[in-house]
Each structure stands twice: as structure tokens, then as C-alpha cells.
Amino acid sequence: MAAALPAARTAPPPPATGAWREDHPAGRRRFADLGDLPLQLGxxxxxxRLAYETWGVLDEDGSNAVLVEHALTGDAHVVGEAGPGHPTPGWWGDLVGPGRALDTDRWFVVAANVLGGCQGSTGPASRRPGSTAPWGSAFPRLTVGDQVAAEVRLADALGIERFAAVLGGSMGGMRSLEWAAAQPGRVGAALVLATCAASTADQIGAQSAQIAAVVADPGWHGGDYHDLPAGQGPHTGLGLARRLAHLTYRTAAELDARFGRLPQPGEDPLAPVAPGRFAVQSYLDHHAGKLVHRFDAGSYVTLTDALNTWDVGFRRGGTDAALAAVTTPLVVAAVDSDRLYPVADSERIAASPAAVGGLRLVTSTAGHDGFLVESAQIAPLVREVLDLGSR
Structure with missing residues (x-):
């Protein structure tokens, strides 16, 4: 008699939220409690509370501090291995560290998980003060300006009067520009990379579709799902949002070159019954699955809404007036194949009087994600902004 085959292994369901929780390992995180924060929208x-990481040693006069800003689903873990408390390795590891462009033997590097995020900073998955329940649906709307205001308080808590430079791409580039506009006396120079000065209708449309995908999921429960059992959160909606977003992060030419119309190995997308997937579908499924295990749907909605409302000209007389008033030196760069934040968005920022040397172009087939992967081209920009900020 033939031996019975072992039962097929199935992946465990994802937790209701991929957020870092207080009973998880802290990893390299440190925490700063910053009090009550007035919000721009009321x-x-x-x-x-902001979770943050640091590298290097702060000089006695505090002159070597640098702030690195992460993008939408990034976090404070800029450099370092994945491990307990850190679901992914550092996202700019080729640029930050001893002997690298942002040399941690010279600079004191600070990175905070953004306000509204889900990796230790106050956000929808955090416990609401005075309650045992998460914020959930009661979490307020935030703006990029609010996020920077929280980072200003973090700088105060760390004893940093002035950052030699603030560096960021994508949503991190928005915060870099907001720092330059809102805190000119506290920033030596800013790297504004792969971003815009104000979200366009096209960006708002794409991002609103992602929000709609999340909140339409029955597992959303109006935003109050965080304490549900594994498998019962808004994973389908968050995964769909990630698929939609990822298509804006890469380029049509790259996807076609990598995948074309190839089937996923072992699957038949043309089968008349229960068809399999094209390879590109599997690629998007992979990225969706990774995100639902490490991110929070409420944070995704909160941060994407902040992208939609972003305008450096908010309460500053409009976008052009705000750009004209910036005095902090700016190094402005775009990725030539970026279809989320096209080159024209960066050209608008580079036309401001504070921009040094005009617009710089990063050449890449990777689209918007070029700001993460084209380290060899971004390293000189990092060195330049550090040089400007230390003068």
C-alpha cells in the first residue's frame, strides 16, 4: 500500500494589521514622546510619539546632524539587516554607512518613522491615549506639514538646533521641501528627489483609487479592525492598493521587457477553466503579499491622504509664491522615467531661486523606484547637499 502523501502546506493568514506593536521586538528603534501636536486641518x-533610529555620533556643537526622510511605505530603518523588529532590510543601505556617500563616521544620521506610520510612531494602529483600543477610525487627518512639525519636535528632543541637510525622495522629498520652506533657520540644505511641490490631479486620482480599494474591503470595518483575528483585516483591499501603486512606481517599458506576455511558470493564463497567471500578475501578487504582512491599512489610507493634500504653498500664498520664498539651498533631482512624479514636477521646483545648479536627472529604466535603486547616481547628489549644508 502506497504511503499517504503529506498534506499541502498553506501559508498562515496575515495578521489583521502588519503594524509594529508594543509587544514586538524594538530592534534598533528608539522612541521620543513629543506631547500634543496641533494639526493643520484642525x-x-x-x-x-515618534520611533526613530540614529547612526554615528552627534558633535558637541550639533553641526553634523542629517535627517533622512523615508517614502510612503518605508520606515526609519534606513540601513541594516532585516531581523527581530525589522521586517525588511534598510532601504538606502548603499548610501548610508562608514565610507559611503552619507558617511556615518562623519555625520550623525537621524531617521524617524513618519507621523501616521505604522512602525512605532503614532498612527491608526497605535493605542489611543486613555484607552486600551487602537486609534482606528478616530485617527485624525494629517498633512505633510504636520509630519514635519512632529519631526521638528524630535529634533528639539535630540538637542539638534539645525540639520546640516535634510534628504528624501518621493513622500520623503515632500518633507524635505516642507522643512526648507517651514524651517529655513534649521536646515542647511535639502535634497528634493523624485517628488512634486503640490500633488496634481493625476496623482490625486491614482492615490484616491488606492484609498477606495482599501476602504471598500469588508475587512476594513470602518477603520476599526486592528484587534481582529489573523486573516480578518482589509488584506484584499490593501493588496489591491499596492498593486495599483506599484504600477505607478515602475515603467511600462521595464515591465514589458521583464515579463512581456510570459506565463507564470507552471501556470496557464489561457486555460478555459481556472486560468493561471501571467508572470506580471505573479510579480504584483508578490509585492501585495509582502506589504500586507508588514504594513497597516489605516496608515496606508492616512499617509496616502496626506499625499493628496500636499502643497508646499498651503497657507503660504500658493505653490509658486512658496517656492519663490524658499531660502534654503535645494538640490533638486528627478528620475527621467518616473511616471508617478514626472520630470516636469521637479522642473517646477528647480526653477525656484533656491535651487542650486538646476534640475539633475537620474537615468533609470526603473521609473519612480529609481530613487531607491540608482545609488551610484544619487550618491553624488547626497555628497553635494551635505557640502552645501555644512558651509
Whole structure:
């Protein structure tokens, strides 16, 4: 009699939220409690906490501090291996570290998980002050300006009066530009990479579709799902949002060159019944699955909404007036194949008087994600902004 075959292994369901929780390992995180924060769109957020990481040693006069800003689904873990408390390795590891463009033997590097995020900073998955329940649906709307205001308080808590430079791409580039506009006396120079000065209708449309995908998921429960059992959160909606977003992060030419119309190995996308997937579908499924295990749907909605409302000209007389008033030296760069933040968006910023040397172009087939992967081209920009900021 033939031996019975072992039962097929199935992946465990994802947790209701991929957020870091207080019973998880802290890893390299440190925490700063920053009090109540007034919000630009009204009200205040009580008991704000930011999770952050640092590398290097702060000089006695504090002159060597640098702030690195992450993008939408990034976090404070800029450099380092994945491990307990850190679901992914550092996202700019080729640029930050001893002997690298941002040399941690010279610079004191700070990176914070953004306000509204889900890797230790106050966000929808955080416990609401005075309650045992997460914020969930009660979490207020935030702007990029609010996020920077929280980072200003973090700088105060760390004893940093002035950052030699603030560097960021994508949503991190928005915060870099906001720092330059809102805190000119506290920033030596800013790298504004692969971003815009104000979200366009095209960007708002694409991002609103992602929000709609999340909140339409029955597992959303109006935003109050965080304490549900594994497998019962808004994973389908968050995964769909990630698929939509990822198509804006890469380029049509790259996807066609990598995948074309190839089937996923072992699957038949043309089968008349229960068809399999094209390879590009499997690629998007992979990225969706990774995100639902490490991110929070409420944070995704909160941060994407902040992208939609972003305008450096908010309460500054409009976008062009705000750009004209910036005095902090700016190094402005775009990725030539970026279809999320096209080159024209960066050209608008580079036309401001504060921009040094005009627009720089990063050449890449990777589209918007070029700001993460084209380290050899970004390294000189990092060195330049550090040189400007230390003068």
C-alpha cells in the first residue's frame, strides 16, 4: 500500500494589521514622546510619539546632524539587516554607512518613522491615549506639514538646533521641501528627489483609487479592525492598493521587457477553466503579499491622504509664491522615467531661486523606484547637499 502523501502546506493568514506593536521586538528603534501636536486641518493629536533610529555620533556643537526622510511605505530603518523588529532590510543601505556617500563616521544620521506610520510612531494602529483600543477610525487627518512639525519636535528632543541637510525622495522629498520652506533657520540644505511641490490631479486620482480599494474591503470595518483575528483585516483591499501603486512606481517599458506576455511558470493564463497567471500578475501578487504582512491599512489610507493634500504653498500664498520664498539651498533631482512624479514636477521646483545648479536627472529604466535603486547616481547628489549644508 502506497504511503499517504503529506498534506499541502498553506501559508498562515496575515495578521489583521502588519503594524509594529508594543509587544514586538524594538530592534534598533528608539522612541521620543513629543506631547500634543496641533494639526493643520484642525484639532490636535495627543500624546505624539515618534520611533526613530540614529547612526554615528552627534558633535558637541550639533553641526553634523542629517535627517533622512523615508517614502510612503518605508520606515526609519534606513540601513541594516532585516531581523527581530525589522521586517525588511534598510532601504538606502548603499548610501548610508562608514565610507559611503552619507558617511556615518562623519555625520550623525537621524531617521524617524513618519507621523501616521505604522512602525512605532503614532498612527491608526497605535493605542489611543486613555484607552486600551487602537486609534482606528478616530485617527485624525494629517498633512505633510504636520509630519514635519512632529519631526521638528524630535529634533528639539535630540538637542539638534539645525540639520546640516535634510534628504528624501518621493513622500520623503515632500518633507524635505516642507522643512526648507517651514524651517529655513534649521536646515542647511535639502535634497528634493523624485517628488512634486503640490500633488496634481493625476496623482490625486491614482492615490484616491488606492484609498477606495482599501476602504471598500469588508475587512476594513470602518477603520476599526486592528484587534481582529489573523486573516480578518482589509488584506484584499490593501493588496489591491499596492498593486495599483506599484504600477505607478515602475515603467511600462521595464515591465514589458521583464515579463512581456510570459506565463507564470507552471501556470496557464489561457486555460478555459481556472486560468493561471501571467508572470506580471505573479510579480504584483508578490509585492501585495509582502506589504500586507508588514504594513497597516489605516496608515496606508492616512499617509496616502496626506499625499493628496500636499502643497508646499498651503497657507503660504500658493505653490509658486512658496517656492519663490524658499531660502534654503535645494538640490533638486528627478528620475527621467518616473511616471508617478514626472520630470516636469521637479522642473517646477528647480526653477525656484533656491535651487542650486538646476534640475539633475537620474537615468533609470526603473521609473519612480529609481530613487531607491540608482545609488551610484544619487550618491553624488547626497555628497553635494551635505557640502552645501555644512558651509
Amino acid at each position: 484639532g490636535a493629536l495627543p500624546g505624539v
